[in-house]
Structure formats: structure tokens, C-alpha cells
Amino acid sequence: MxxxxxxxxxxxxxxxxxxxxxxxxxxxxxxxxxxxxxxxxxxxxxxxxxxxLVRKIGVPMQPEYAMGAVMDGAKPVIIRNEDIIRAAGITAAEFDTVSQRELAEIERRRRLYIGKxxxxxxxxxxxxxxxxxxxxxxxxxxxxxxxxxxxxxxxxxxxxxxxxxxxxxxxxxxxxxxxxxxxxxxxxxxxxxxxxxxxxxxxxxxxxxxxxxxxxxxxx
CATH class of the missing domain: 3.40.50.2020 (Rossmann fold)
Known part of the structure; x- marks a missing residue:
């Protein structure tokens, strides 16, 4: 090895x-x-x-299919993959729902690993x-x-x-x-x-x- x-x-x-x-x-x-x-x-x-601390934003019915990503920071950075969002017919509300869920998971990890x-x-x-x-x-x-x-x-x-x-x-x-x-x-x-x-x-x-x-x- x-x-x-x-x-x-x-x-x-x-x-x-x-x-x-x-x-x-x-x-x-x-x-x-x-x-x-x-x-x-x-x-x-x-x-x-x-x-x-980065999380993939997956298409709701195909979570392995990335329609964006979010990264932790003083101001979280959200990246949108517009081609996939359009192809999958994702609404703004659907994208925001998944984004907020991933942001919550990032926040959990941030508190655990980084704290203050x-x-x-x-x-x-x-x-x-x-x-x-x-x-x-x-x-x-x-x-x-x-x-x-x-x-x-x-x-x-x-x-x-x-x-x-x-x-x-x-x-x-x-x-x-x-x-x-x-x-x-x-x-x-x-x-x-x-x-x-x-x-x-x-x-x-x-x-x-x-x-x-x-x-x-x-x-x-």
C-alpha cells in the first residue's frame, strides 16, 4: 500500500x-x-x-445528484447548479428547503468540532x-x-x-x-x-x- x-x-x-x-x-x-x-x-x-464544512445539496428524489452545495463560514456560501435545477424542475422553495436542511447539519458539525x-x-x-x-x-x-x-x-x-x-x-x-x-x-x-x-x-x-x-x- x-x-x-x-x-x-x-x-x-x-x-x-x-x-x-x-x-x-x-x-x-x-x-x-x-x-x-x-x-x-x-x-x-x-x-x-x-x-x-461543506455539504452537497442533492435533488430531493435523487440526493446523490448535486444541484448545489453549501459551505460553512462567517457568511455561508451557497452554490447553485442551474443546469441541474432546471433539468430536474426544482422550484426555489424546494432548493431552499434542502439548503436549509444541509445548513442545519453543517451548524451541528460546527458546534461539535469548532464551538467557540x-x-x-x-x-x-x-x-x-x-x-x-x-x-x-x-x-x-x-x-x-x-x-x-x-x-x-x-x-x-x-x-x-x-x-x-x-x-x-x-x-x-x-x-x-x-x-x-x-x-x-x-x-x-x-x-x-x-x-x-x-x-x-x-x-x-x-x-x-x-x-x-x-x-x-x-x-x-
Whole structure:
């Protein structure tokens, strides 16, 4: 396997991102699995760590079919996929209903993982978005689109493993993309780890506690 566990993947990813250290990046992780990976990168780059809380907005009768996405923040960012909304005949009320449900779930996770911890404002910063791997890329694409709207100076996607076709699809969403392993034949993210046990809520909270937001950080 390319990686023993998520910490191992994070250390290897940190080496590939070492040239960003002097640019004082912000590290944003997709919970839960992306957090142990991102924590290793944040430690190596001496960078602040925060979470990307993003939810797909699915068509009511086909929830896997994304008609938009919503991302947490000081002002939640909602992205609409107008082509799918029109094709599925979704009304404004239907879209808002699903959006509010996903916002409620994001708020639940925000309270659980973040609480009163200040949020890091990525506007005008080099932002590195990290997960433990990518399968289809749909959730990551939504996250990147929402982060782009906030106005980072440079948007970087860094993952240990992803299928080659997903990487090709996501490359246009970012300024730089780093993927350590992009096989044409994929299967599932877990296939590329010896240890791919589920990351607990407690592990996410503990990882964030190791990276307190300093008074000098840009916060939201």
C-alpha cells in the first residue's frame, strides 16, 4: 500500500508541499478523514489549521445528484447548479428547503468540532485544501468552488490519492494540484491505506486543539 495510515500520508504530503512554508499558507481539512492528514501538513509547514464544512445539496428524489452545495463560514456560501435545477424542475422553495436542511447539519458539525474557536479567514491567503483521498470528486469540487468565492490569493488542492479522471476534472478548479498517487484503476480510497479505520469526532476535536488560532491570525 502507498500509505500506512492517514498520518503517514500527511507526512508524505507535507514533503511535497514544503515549498509553501515560506508563503504562510492556511490549511483547510475536510472532516473527518482529512483532519489527520492535514494536521501533519500544518505541523510541518507551521501553518494554521481549520475545517472545510461543506455539504452537497442533492435533488430531493435523487440526493446523490448535486444541484448545489453549501459551505460553512462567517457568511455561508451557497452554490447553485442551474443546469441541474432546471433539468430536474426544482422550484426555489424546494432548493431552499434542502439548503436549509444541509445548513442545519453543517451548524451541528460546527458546534461539535469548532464551538467557540475563532475561524480563520482565508481571504487573500494561500489556501491548501486537504482530504485523505478523493473518490468521485463531487464534494471536493463543491468545497473548492465555495472557497474560491471567498477570494484566496492562491487555491491549492493536496491529496494523497485520487483516481486519475477525478484529478483531471478538478485541475481547473485550483491554481495548483498535488496528488501523490493517481491510478487509472482506482476502486476506493481505503484500498491505498494499510490502516483506514474511521476517524472519530474526538480525534477531530483533539487535532484542532493542537493548532490554536493565535492573536496574529486572520480570523472570521
Amino acid at each position: 502507498p500509505f500506512h495510515d492517514r498520518s503517514d500520508a500527511g507526512r508524505k504530503l507535507a514533503k511535497a508541499l514544503a515549498h509553501y512554508k515560506d508563503r504562510h499558507p492556511v490549511i483547510l481539512a475536510l472532516p473527518r478523514g482529512g483532519v489527520p492528514v492535514a494536521a501533519e501538513v500544518a505541523a510541518a509547514l507551521d501553518a494554521p489549521l481549520d475545517l472545510v 474557536r475563532p475561524r480563520i479567514d482565508p481571504t487573500g491567503r494561500v489556501v491548501i485544501v486537504i482530504d485523505d483521498g478523493i473518490a468521485t470528486g463531487a464534494t471536493m469540487k463543491a468545497a473548492l468552488g465555495a472557497i474560491r468565492r471567498i477570494g484566496p490569493k492562491e487555491l491549492v488542492l493536496a491529496v494523497p490519492v485520487a483516481p486519475a479522471d477525478a484529478i483531471d476534472d478538478l485541475r481547473g478548479e485550483v491554481d495548483n494540484l498535488i496528488c501523490l498517487h493517481a491510478p487509472a484503476i482506482f476502486g476506493a480510497v481505503g484500498y491505498f491505506y494499510d490502516d483506514f479505520r474511521q476517524v472519530s469526532d474526538e480525534e477531530v476535536i483533539a487535532a484542532l486543539a493542537k493548532f490554536p488560532v493565535s492573536s496574529g491570525s486572520h480570523v472570521a
